[in-house]
Amino acid sequence: MYTFSSRLKTFAIILMVLGALGIVYGFYMAPKTTADVEAILEKEAAEHHGSHAATETHNTATETHTTTKEQTETGHHATNDATMADTVHADTIAITPVADTHHDAQVVTSVAKTSDITTSTKAVGHEVHDAHADHEKHLNHVLHQLQNKPWAALYVACIFMMLIALGVLAFYAIQQVSQAGWSPVLFRVMQGISSYLPVGSVIFFILLVLSGLHFNHLFVWMNEGVDVIGHENYDALVAGKTGYLNVPAWLIRAAIFLIGWNLYHYFSKRNCLLQDDATDNLYYKKNFNISAAFLVFFIVTESIMSWDWIMSVDPHWFSTLFGWYVFASFFVSGITVIALVAVYMKSRGYLEFVNTSHIHDLAKFIFGMSIFWTYLWFSQFMLIWYSNIPEEVTYFITRIEDYNLPFFGMLVLNFVFPVLILINTDFKRLTWIIVMAGIIILSGHYIDFYNMIMPATVGDRWFIGVSEIGSLMFFIGLFIMVVFTALTKSPLLPKRNPLIEESKHFHY
Amino acid sequence: MSSNKVIYAIYNDDDVLMDAVKQTRAAHHHIEEIFTPFPVHGLDKAMGLEPTRLAICSFIYGLIGLAFATWMMNNIMIVDWPQDIGGKPSFSYIENMPSFVPIMFEMTVFFAAHLMVITFYMRSKLWPFKQAENPDVRTTDDHFLMEVAVNNNNEEELIAFFQNTGAVEVKVIEKH
Numbered sequence: 001m002y003t004f005s006s007r008l009k010t011f012a013i014i015l016m017v018l019g020a021l022g023i024v025y026g027f028y029m030a031p032k033t034t035a036d037v038e039a040i041l042e043k044e045a046a047e048h049h050g051s052h053a054a055t056e057t058h059n060t061a062t063e064t065h066t067t068t069k070e071q072t073e074t075g076h077h078a079t080n081d082a083t084m085a086d087t088v089h090a091d092t093i094a095i096t097p098v099a100d101t102h103h104d105a106q107v108v109t110s111v112a113k114t115s116d117i118t119t120s121t122k123a124v125g126h127e128v129h130d131a132h133a134d135h136e137k138h139l140n141h142v143l144h145q146l147q148n149k150p151w152a153a154l155y156v157a158c159i160f161m162m163l164i165a166l167g168v169l170a171f172y173a174i175q176q177v178s179q180a181g182w183s184p185v186l187f188r189v190m191q192g193i194s195s196y197l198p199v200g201s202v203i204f205f206i207l208l209v210l211s212g213l214h215f216n217h218l219f220v221w222m223n224e225g226v227d228v229i230g231h232e233n234y235d236a237l238v239a240g241k242t243g244y245l246n247v248p249a250w251l252i253r254a255a256i257f258l259i260g261w262n263l264y265h266y267f268s269k270r271n272c273l274l275q276d277d278a279t280d281n282l283y284y285k286k287n288f289n290i291s292a293a294f295l296v297f298f299i300v301t302e303s304i305m306s307w308d309w310i311m312s313v314d315p316h317w318f319s320t321l322f323g324w325y326v327f328a329s330f331f332v333s334g335i336t337v338i339a340l341v342a343v344y345m346k347s348r349g350y351l352e353f354v355n356t357s358h359i360h361d362l363a364k365f366i367f368g369m370s371i372f373w374t375y376l377w378f379s380q381f382m383l384i385w386y387s388n389i390p391e392e393v394t395y396f397i398t399r400i401e402d403y404n405l406p407f408f409g410m411l412v413l414n415f416v417f418p419v420l421i422l423i424n425t426d427f428k429r430l431t432w433i434i435v436m437a438g439i440i441i442l443s444g445h446y447i448d449f450y451n452m453i454m455p456a457t458v459g460d461r462w463f464i465g466v467s468e469i470g471s472l473m474f475f476i477g478l479f480i481m482v483v484f485t486a487l488t489k490s491p492l493l494p495k496r497n498p499l500i501e502e503s504k505h506f507h508y
Numbered sequence: 509m510s511s512n513k514v515i516y517a518i519y520n521d522d523d524v525l526m527d528a529v530k531q532t533r534a535a536h537h538h539i540e541e542i543f544t545p546f547p548v549h550g551l552d553k554a555m556g557l558e559p560t561r562l563a564i565c566s567f568i569y570g571l572i573g574l575a576f577a578t579w580m581m582n583n584i585m586i587v588d589w590p591q592d593i594g595g596k597p598s599f600s601y602i603e604n605m606p607s608f609v610p611i612m613f614e615m616t617v618f619f620a621a622h623l624m625v626i627t628f629y630m631r632s633k634l635w636p637f638k639q640a641e642n643p644d645v646r647t648t649d650d651h652f653l654m655e656v657a658v659n660n661n662n663e664e665e666l667i668a669f670f671q672n673t674g675a676v677e678v679k680v681i682e683k684h
């Protein structure tokens with residue numbers, strides 16, 4: 001039996017307390033009114049004294065949020081198309097820093113054009129553009145972004161840690177169904193990690209309910225009047241999707257998914273423990289069956305989950321392989337966490353039968369799944385970049401323009417780094433390499449989730465500051481607390497698993 | 509002095525062979541070669557063979573392939589004739605890179621795989637029309653053969669030693 005080291009427990013509690021303080025601070029610092037925003041913007045303008053850079057970024061922000069909206073406007077359709085293609089083209093070119101004055105000018109003018117269109121689309125019925133109204137609109141937009149910031153930070157950290165537990169659960173189910181001979185010595189570790197799932201899903205569901213009750217502005221499609229023709233928030237594209245994207249159905253789906261996953265977690269763990277004292281393999285077979293059923297349920301719900309909880313922050317955008325992409329991201333994070341926890345427990349002398357071959361196997365999975373993630377990332381990016389269809393490509397334009405470093409930086413963390421480090425067989429057996437690579441991969445995938453949520457919720461107002469780090473610290477602390485408490489509850493070696501002997505002597 | 513005499517110890521079970529290899533190594537007899545009909549797991553470790561460096565070669569070949577693909581497409585698409593093809597930005601390599609990635613990937617794999625295979629053939633001296641070096645035809649079917657040099661005048665002692673290791677047959681052969 002494992003005893004929770006008091007130092008680790010203290011560490012987890014400190015993380016949670018500091019994290020909670022960070023979260024509260026983030027909410028406290030968020031501006032309450034447009035007057036606050038005005039003050040913030042003035043302060044920023046003073047910092048960027050005399051440069052036109054500040055105004056330019058504001059324009060880009062408005063543009064990114066509204067380019068997709070243009071299509072809803074049927075009247076301007078024909079005229080918009082030309083400008084739109086132009087914008088998109090110029091934006092794509094603007095990826096690289098080219099010191100070409102003509103080129104720069106082109107970008108600036110096209111941005112200016114779009115912002116004109118933006119205002120004309122927004123101010124339905126007003127022939128004359130009122131500079132003051134524009135400014136008010138801009139303030140309101142920035143206010144929403146800044147108010148979203150602490151919420152989005154909380155949301156990203158919460159969904160990331162919960163999905164890690166889910167990734168571990170999926171990996172565990174795959175090991176059961178494939179009757180892997182190497183992994184049974186790690187089953188209790190996997191069960192321990194996926195014990196975070198019930199706790200994580202409750203918190204996550206509460207967050208979803210709060211969003212549904214309009215405590216925050218994370219999901220644009222929940223806006224008041226978004227599907228009411230003539231309402232100032234009316235959005236024809238979103239209105240067409242309300243059959244799927246409506247709060248009650250969305251919450252019911254979330255509840256079904258979370259309950260389904262948690263049921264599998266509960267019964268699988270229980271059967272595994274019952275198998276320890278059984279005289280036959282009935283519980284093992286039961287686990288096999290429910291694991292197979294879970295995997296079918298999982299792949300369907302995982303896909304829908306990614307539309308509901310991640311893709312729907314950008315309700316104008318859609319991508320077919322998004323579900324797989326999200327899956328690859330949290331699956332590789334889950335395997336990494338298994339490796340990290342196993343290495344930690346081993347170093348404390350708790351996992352007698354786990355040897356370097358088991359760690360090597362996990363490292364191979366991390367390596368392979370990192371490449372799989374990159375494959376999906378690239379497939380999604382390249383297909384959209386290549387065809388450059390305006391309604392799809394805005395997704396990547398916002399990311400490349402406003403999130404350049406996190407967007408391409410995560411590729412280095414999630415692909416280049418694991419490929420170069422974990423390709424070596426000897427390295428895959430070294431604890432310090434696994435720990436280092438593991439931490440880098442996990443931070444890379446946090447940034448991946450960050451890149452999925454933030455551009456749609458806070459736009460160019462992103463920053464990895466107190467709110468983000470605080471939320472992450474809180475959920476990591478909670479994760480450590482729950483996982484290591486769960487690990488103390490059952491023996492670390494399954495007793496009567498039919499494959500346990502093979503697993504104990506596993507050697508690669 | 510009969511330096512080109514070798515002993516052929518023949519086994520019909522891989523477990524027996526593994527034990528025999530361990531005993532031979534412990535007795536410090538030099539194993540010239542072992543012939544088996546299929547890969548015997550752990551035989552290289554028991555014989556004390558150096559690990560292969562083929563994977564390192566392959567990695568380097570892959571890098572060469574990647575470099576070649578990058579050079580080739582940069583030269584063709586960007587340097588030589590930067591045409592506007594369907595609006596793809598051909599001003600610099602990085603701007604149009606996503607469309608080159610499939611080729612960069614395939615070239616990397618192609619170079620890594622093929623050059624590694626050729627390296628393997630060359631290092632193991634395999635080619636068409638090569639004279640087979642089989643000392644006993646049964647080793648391609650169900651027998652295992654260990655070849656040990658008789659470098660001193662200890663022939664009798666060696667024969668007795670190998671008969672004790674469970675060999676089904678021990679022969680002394682004069683090698684040309």
